[in-house]
Amino acid sequence: MISKNTVCLWFNKDAQEAAEFYASIFPDTAVTAVHRAPGDYPAGKEGEVLTVEFTVMGIPCLGLNGGDGFKHNEAFSFQVATEDQAETDRLWNAIVGNGGQASACGWCKDRWGISWQITPRVLSEAITDPDRAAAKRAFEAMMEMGKIDVAKIEAARRG
Template identity: 75%
Template sequence: MASKKVSKNTICLWYERDALEAANFYAKTFPDSKVGDIFHAPGDYPDGKQGDVLTVEFTVAGIPCIGLNGGPTFKQSEAFSFQIATDDQAETDRLWNAVVGNGGQESQCGWCKDKWGLSWQITPRALTDAIADPDRKAAKRAFDAMMEMQKIDIAKIEAARRG
């Protein structure tokens, strides 16, 4: 039996046991996201039993991923994050509030963590444009404003950019 077509490069994310819950949350929260195939363990393994959900294929904002229910051995860290570009304050607020409001936690400079410990950068395009401003003084003012924020406030970034 031939295997079905799997993406050449897929991000594998380790979860203690909630990969399916996480995948469902991402699918309902982020545009261009969905849950794909769910695979159950064909036998017992160190942190699970035969029949438990072992892996979940899902897409987050167009990026193919696999969630692995691997047990408590490894934890997520800020060394990996999804950066989601937002178009306006309403989208920034909606995504930030969804992640934080579902058991997540706020961090600095547009970063937050979901309840499974995965880091997200909810990054307005206005911020990216501001810190790339060819006027380096304007870029620094915007950057300095960002450094004081948790969730990014686009109006404050734009005001800082203008001086």
């Protein structure tokens, strides 16, 4: 059954490869269907993979092999709440270590250009702390990081 609301992600010709990669690293993620083009289209030929239905941590997605006309950017990202440093490291390293690119403040891009925010829950709690001084210290520590360091965020929050 098709979801009422689905995230559609534009790929050149590798939507299936991307969906299978996501399924290999994220929990509650799976490729659910692969559809081939019923005829030729501007970016491909009849019989080639046109769309891929998949979920990313339970979120329904559709990968569209639409060609190289559009590129991903940071205006869209998946934000992944991690429980600890080990999970943060595992996900960050999987994305960056497989052709991705590190960025700042917990952001990175996978090799297809999709942006991910690998965000430990500790960080979210720290920067929303009712103690504004503690929140500011944690925020300032985050601003100096690429991959988030949970211990440094906790230390900054404590002062």
